[in-house]
Amino acid sequence: MSRSLKQVAVLLVALLCLDPHSRVSSAPICTHGPSGCHVPSLADLFDRVIQHSARMHSLSNDLHSEFEQYFLPSKNSIGKIYRKCHTSSILTPNGKENAQKLAREELTEVILKLLMAWRDPLFQLHQSMAHQQDFNSFSSNKALEMGDMTHELRKGVEKVAEKMRVLGMLGNSVTGLSPAETMLPISDSGEAMSNYELLYCFRRDSNKVQNYLKILKCRIIPEHDC
Amino acid sequence: MRNSGAVLILIFIVKLISQAAGVSAPGKPKLTSCRSPEKETFTCWWEPGEDGGLPTTYALYYHLENSETVYECPDYKTAGNNSCFFNKNDTSLWVNYNITVVATNALGKNISEPVEVDVAYIVQPNTPENVTAVVVDEDQGPFVRVSWEKPRTADTRSGWITLLYQLRVKQQKDKEWEEYNAGMQKYYNVFSLHPDTEFMVQVRCKPDHGFWSEWTQTTYIKMPDYIPRQRSLWIIITIFSVFIVLILTWTLNVKRNSVKLCLLPPVPGPKIKGFDKQLLKSGKTEEVFNSLVIQGFPPTIDYDDLLVEYLEVYDNEEQELVLDGKDLSEDCIKSKSPSDCDSGRGSCDSRTLLLEKCMVGRKGSGSDQHQYSQHGETSWASTESSECQGLEPGSPESSDGRVKTWPVVFSSPQPHHHYQAETVKPVYHSVPEILNHSSPHIMPTNYHHLHHQDIPQQEGRHGKPACRHSQSYNHFNLDGLNTPAPGVSPSRSLEYVEVQRVNPENMLLLRPLSDPNREPEGSDYAGEDYSKVKEVTSNNILLLRRDTSHHCVDDYSQASQCTTQQPPHPCKPVIYQSNSGMPQEGMRVMGNGYVDSTVLMPSY
Numbered sequence: 055m056s057r058s059l060k061q062v063a064v065l066l067v068a069l070l071c072l073d074p075h076s077r078v079s080s081a082p083i084c085t086h087g088p089s090g091c092h093v094p095s096l097a098d099l100f101d102r103v104i105q106h107s108a109r110m111h112s113l114s115n116d117l118h119s120e121f122e123q124y125f126l127p128s129k130n131s132i133g134k135i136y137r138k139c140h141t142s143s144i145l146t147p148n149g150k151e152n153a154q155k156l157a158r159e160e161l162t163e164v165i166l167k168l169l170m171a172w173r174d175p176l177f178q179l180h181q182s183m184a185h186q187q188d189f190n191s192f193s194s195n196k197a198l199e200m201g202d203m204t205h206e207l208r209k210g211v212e213k214v215a216e217k218m219r220v221l222g223m224l225g226n227s228v229t230g231l232s233p234a235e236t237m238l239p240i241s242d243s244g245e246a247m248s249n250y251e252l253l254y255c256f257r258r259d260s261n262k263v264q265n266y267l268k269i270l271k272c273r274i275i276p277e278h279d280c
Numbered sequence: 281m282r283n284s285g286a287v288l289i290l291i292f293i294v295k296l297i298s299q300a301a302g303v304s305a306p307g308k309p310k311l312t313s314c315r316s317p318e319k320e321t322f323t324c325w326w327e328p329g330e331d332g333g334l335p336t337t338y339a340l341y342y343h344l345e346n347s348e349t350v351y352e353c354p355d356y357k358t359a360g361n362n363s364c365f366f367n368k369n370d371t372s373l374w375v376n377y378n379i380t381v382v383a384t385n386a387l388g389k390n391i392s393e394p395v396e397v398d399v400a401y402i403v404q405p406n407t408p409e410n411v412t413a414v415v416v417d418e419d420q421g422p423f424v425r426v427s428w429e430k431p432r433t434a435d436t437r438s439g440w441i442t443l444l445y446q447l448r449v450k451q452q453k454d455k456e457w458e459e460y461n462a463g464m465q466k467y468y469n470v471f472s473l474h475p476d477t478e479f480m481v482q483v484r485c486k487p488d489h490g491f492w493s494e495w496t497q498t499t500y501i502k503m504p505d506y507i508p509r510q511r512s513l514w515i516i517i518t519i520f521s522v523f524i525v526l527i528l529t530w531t532l533n534v535k536r537n538s539v540k541l542c543l544l545p546p547v548p549g550p551k552i553k554g555f556d557k558q559l560l561k562s563g564k565t566e567e568v569f570n571s572l573v574i575q576g577f578p579p580t581i582d583y584d585d586l587l588v589e590y591l592e593v594y595d596n597e598e599q600e601l602v603l604d605g606k607d608l609s610e611d612c613i614k615s616k617s618p619s620d621c622d623s624g625r626g627s628c629d630s631r632t633l634l635l636e637k638c639m640v641g642r643k644g645s646g647s648d649q650h651q652y653s654q655h656g657e658t659s660w661a662s663t664e665s666s667e668c669q670g671l672e673p674g675s676p677e678s679s680d681g682r683v684k685t686w687p688v689v690f691s692s693p694q695p696h697h698h699y700q701a702e703t704v705k706p707v708y709h710s711v712p713e714i715l716n717h718s719s720p721h722i723m724p725t726n727y728h729h730l731h732h733q734d735i736p737q738q739e740g741r742h743g744k745p746a747c748r749h750s751q752s753y754n755h756f757n758l759d760g761l762n763t764p765a766p767g768v769s770p771s772r773s774l775e776y777v778e779v780q781r782v783n784p785e786n787m788l789l790l791r792p793l794s795d796p797n798r799e800p801e802g803s804d805y806a807g808e809d810y811s812k813v814k815e816v817t818s819n820n821i822l823l824l825r826r827d828t829s830h831h832c833v834d835d836y837s838q839a840s841q842c843t844t845q846q847p848p849h850p851c852k853p854v855i856y857q858s859n860s861g862m863p864q865e866g867m868r869v870m871g872n873g874y875v876d877s878t879v880l881m882p883s884y
Contacts, residue, residue: 149320268442269438272438
């Protein structure tokens, strides 16, 4: 009898103690910066994004080398037809001074445009590579990974832009890309670009993105890395 | 028609002549490489072909991708011969350059193969600068810290270019370099270099996508001469501990036995004198245990000696007559049953038997039924006989009035004897001096006391009935003392008393040996030498009656609290009552109920 009474008493006490505080409430994640969880700083975000872009570029470089090694039809420089990359319409600074002349917002926008422009073509690339039996699974996986990474990178850059906007570094001129901006890689002749051409173009564009991000970072956060 | 033919023949002849002279159109140049040191400018180098013997000029032309406009090289000089330098204005990244070189001389020109160049991928930085190597001394040992700076032209600050560094080290004599990657940092610590040697250090760098730069000039660094203390310390410690271990081992070896004794104590074997382990092992247990038997244990006492005892009789006037002894006679007489008071030490009955034997003439040993101690029995039997015999011829002794040997039993240290050793002592019966002649004047003084001091004390100590004590202690050998010793000189101070007999009423009748008036049944003797037991009361009080002519003193002396069932015996009719009240006043009652009759002595 006494034991049951004791248990009841303990339960009552526990209930009394816990009840007022046991209300489930959704606490916002990391609202209070330093006291709560670790909020990545802008520098950390930039570092992550830059690392990501570096990885992406190295992947594209590897794929391109593979292509050139095994599947280039002929080193026929005369017969080479250089088609324009579909992203050539995007005005990108082609030098350091030109890149430094650009405002942060424009630079960020360029990055985002580039990344956005390659979302679908990379998917197509993966699809075509998967279908063709010439490619091993490793290459097609690389293509798929590349597509995912581009997607992730775009998200990351968007977050960085958001953060910068919050911190007041960016104006509000940066707007989201309209879906009409996306263009399909269609060459002048109307034919779809080959895989090699796609890879060639993407390799270049990923290099651009990496470079632009570095410039942006060192302009906003001048640290010892820069 | 004729003119064209003539011209052709002329040209042919000129060519033949020029060939004979060794001049021709220039050979095809070849672009070797194009490099950009900082991703902002770039330079292209070509290789001229055969010049054909004539002075040849080279021109570089390029056009950008997706454009047909052809540009010529802006700068042929900056980069040296057969080079073309593109400055910042003319350099565009992420754009393909289609470059060709044209060689021209008097006889003709030649065009090289076009080369596609994307500046972003032809970056090769300059070598790092200011490579310094310093020896840093620390507790763990000195090491070399190599530091450098980025090439001047590379703009890493804006993030335009990212450089990765690499250094290599080797000794002068080594063939292979040891390479270390330093990442993006501009210093590096090189450890574990050999002391007292000179090392060569070189550094180079690379952009994240590009070509490695050239190695810097060799930087020399000399490592100081040092002893690797850490290692030497451990060596010293190891040697020391080995030394200690050796010493310990040697010590243990020397003290092997004591260590064994300490760790594994030997199982104690049997340590019994006379015990032979070998016999035990052989299995003969009888022989083994026979050795354990100690000869001569328990110690036997020659009871012959015990029985010999002198009975001293003193003159009343001169000295007290102390009749030490337990009043065992009465008690023993009383307690005929052996089981009551006797623990085998020699019963009263044995004494009784002894008396009867000696007096009657040695009856059969009916004492078998009594409980004797093992030794007591034998001794008593021997004493009986000896005493009986001894006293027969002892009559000549008695003629002197010499006392016959009264067997006195004193407690022998029997194994079952519970008394303390010090309490065990021979109890002598000293009978008061009794004049052999019937000299009545001496008689009054004669009395005997039975000291019961010892008995009560002992009894109190051990809690045994006094009769046992009395049994064990006092045995009267009432043997041929009946033969009186006539002619005992009255002048003698000592006179012996004999116990005439123990009458059926358990009365001890004493009479002097030289008493001529002794009667075989002298229970009624009114002599003054006697002290007759008056009576034994119901509570086992022995009343000694001092049988004097004038008065009769009763000494209440309580021998014991014997748990006997003996009925009280009345006094003999001969013994007349005395004023019993008198001695009672002088008696001293002891704490335990015993009466100390010795107190009454001076009063007499």
